[in-house]
Amino acid sequence: MSDHEHRIKVWDIPTRLFHWLLVVAVGTGLITGFISPEWWMGIHIWAGYGTVLLVVFRLVWGVFGSEYSRIETFAFTPGEVIAHLRELIFLRPLHYIGHNPAGAMMIFALIFFLFGITISGLLVLGGEENQGPLAGVISYQVGDVAAEVHEVLVFVLMVLISLHIIGVILEMRLTGENLITPMFNGHKVIPEGEVASELRSSKPLLAAIFLFAFAVISGSVLWALSTMPPSGIIQLAKNANYTAECGDCHEVYHPSLLPKASWAKLMKDLENHFGEDASLDQGVTDGIAGYLQAHAAEAWDTEASNRFSKVSSTTTHQITATAYWKRKHKDIGAEVFKRKGVGGKVHCSSCHLDAASGRFDDQKIKIPEQ
Amino acid sequence: MKTLKNTIAIAATAVLFSSVSSGIVVAISTRDTIIKDFAVKAGAPLSAERGKALFETKAGGGKPETPSCTTCHGASPMNTGKTRAGKLIEPMAVSKTPERFTEIKKVKKWFRRNCKSVLGRECTPQEKGDFLTFMSSK
Numbered sequence: 001m002s003d004h005e006h007r008i009k010v011w012d013i014p015t016r017l018f019h020w021l022l023v024v025a026v027g028t029g030l031i032t033g034f035i036s037p038e039w040w041m042g043i044h045i046w047a048g049y050g051t052v053l054l055v056v057f058r059l060v061w062g063v064f065g066s067e068y069s070r071i072e073t074f075a076f077t078p079g080e081v082i083a084h085l086r087e088l089i090f091l092r093p094l095h096y097i098g099h100n101p102a103g104a105m106m107i108f109a110l111i112f113f114l115f116g117i118t119i120s121g122l123l124v125l126g127g128e129e130n131q132g133p134l135a136g137v138i139s140y141q142v143g144d145v146a147a148e149v150h151e152v153l154v155f156v157l158m159v160l161i162s163l164h165i166i167g168v169i170l171e172m173r174l175t176g177e178n179l180i181t182p183m184f185n186g187h188k189v190i191p192e193g194e195v196a197s198e199l200r201s202s203k204p205l206l207a208a209i210f211l212f213a214f215a216v217i218s219g220s221v222l223w224a225l226s227t228m229p230p231s232g233i234i235q236l237a238k239n240a241n242y243t244a245e246c247g248d249c250h251e252v253y254h255p256s257l258l259p260k261a262s263w264a265k266l267m268k269d270l271e272n273h274f275g276e277d278a279s280l281d282q283g284v285t286d287g288i289a290g291y292l293q294a295h296a297a298e299a300w301d302t303e304a305s306n307r308f309s310k311v312s313s314t315t316t317h318q319i320t321a322t323a324y325w326k327r328k329h330k331d332i333g334a335e336v337f338k339r340k341g342v343g344g345k346v347h348c349s350s351c352h353l354d355a356a357s358g359r360f361d362d363q364k365i366k367i368p369e370q
Numbered sequence: 371m372k373t374l375k376n377t378i379a380i381a382a383t384a385v386l387f388s389s390v391s392s393g394i395v396v397a398i399s400t401r402d403t404i405i406k407d408f409a410v411k412a413g414a415p416l417s418a419e420r421g422k423a424l425f426e427t428k429a430g431g432g433k434p435e436t437p438s439c440t441t442c443h444g445a446s447p448m449n450t451g452k453t454r455a456g457k458l459i460e461p462m463a464v465s466k467t468p469e470r471f472t473e474i475k476k477v478k479k480w481f482r483r484n485c486k487s488v489l490g491r492e493c494t495p496q497e498k499g500d501f502l503t504f505m506s507s508k
Contacts, residue, residue: 247457248453248457249453249454249455249457250453250455250456250457251455251456251457271486272433274435274454274455275433275434275435275436275454275487276433276435276436276454276483276487277433277482277483277484277486277487278483279482279483279486280479343456344455344456346455346456347456
């Protein structure tokens with residue numbers, strides 16, 4: 001027998017491509033989720049959509065792919081899994097041409113958690129950020145819970161990824177088989193005496209049809225949902241006096257950035273308005289006060305309104321002095337606020353391009369360079 | 371026919387010109403009326419010099435954040451000022467901002483608030499008149 005006959009193609013191109021694209025998508029998701037600034041949220045979201053598509057592809061390919069890509073070839077019974085784990089403990093694992101039972105368990109776990117992470121991520125996006133296809137159906141409260149779940153699942157995922165890498169190294173050491181090169185070139189060298197089963201080829205057309213059907217169905221469902229207006233964002237009627245009188249001295253702040261009680265107190269003491277007399281005619285004052293009461297934080301369900309509705313009216317009416325505001329801006333240096341294009345902390349709209357709508361989307365943050 | 375056309379053209383020009391100029395005249399006359407009104411109430415002649423001094427004084431007695439008019443309006447009325455919250459304020463000098471002091475409601479509102487902020491009290495008609503005389507001379 002020549003060497004050539006010992007080499008067989010185990011991992012087809014789509015499976016290999018899937019694996020490495022998933023590494024890129026998940027890696028991008030992890031990096032943008034953990035360490036990158038909020039205005040990179042767009043990339044994080046696309047990493048999520050990419051992950052879902054890849055995982056769905058893998059499931060379809062698990063039915064229509066070539067021999068060792070098929071789920072049935074690595075759907076082991078619990079007994080087989082336990083037996084393999086026992087072999088691992090005694091450091092004498094049997095050799096498998098395709099996925100071994102431990103690897104198979106890892107695949108199922110990864111798929112499960114990746115689905116959980118992307119679904120919870122979509123809930124966070126729709127609930128907390130009021131974006132994405134679920135913006136119209138998911139409340140901030142639900143999004144807030146989903147954010148916790150999202151985080152926990154990601155930590156589990158990182159444990160799984162670590163175990164996956166450790167497992168590969170361990171199996172390579174114990175069996176002496178190179179598992180990494182086949183993930184690039186697709187070929188494995190079969191040990192003397194081991195017989196590969198009949199190698200069924202893939203059915204790309206069927207796979208494409210199923211993938212296409214999935215894309216069309218899920219795409220239209222998400223599109224239909226995304227046509228719903230985002231929940232908790234009301235069309236803010238302009239108040240001429242509020243815009244003119246308050247806007248004379250400072251930015252016209254969105255009413256959702258303080259709770260009712262704070263606006264009421266602030267409007268009662270315009271003679272002492274942050275170190276200046278800003279008093280107005282009683283009629284004008286009452287009109288503005290009424291407008292602010294009707295559109296205060298409590299009337300909205302955005303991230304900002306949910307956070308600022310918790311501001312106590314006895315501590316401060318200065319939005320930039322609230323604990324939440326300070327925490328959100330703690331990484332922005334004093335020199336940034338001094339830039340001409342920013343003009344101080346008082347100018348929300350210098351960096352938050354959507355400040356006037358009250359949304360304050362992460363992707364709408366553009367800090368002027370000068 | 372030609373003469374009719376010319377007449378219409380001349381009439382239209384006249385109407386246009388007079389409406390624009392009357393707008394300016396009205397602006398000037400309202401400001402003058404406002405200043406004269408303060409002079410009458412003060413019962414004494416107005417002085418641009420005193421107005422300048424008032425604009426620049428750091429009298430104390432007001433809020434610590436606003437010791438002087440110049441805190442927000444800048445050292446010269448010819449220049450653009452800036453509120454403490456970062457909004458630009460058009461120059462106070464009438465030569466730079468012709469529509470200044472032509473609306474009695476605005477004049478009253480800002481004197482009431484800003485005198486309280488800077489001086490801690492309402493301004494007298496004499497002070498208001500002096501101030502506007504100074505700004506009109508600039």
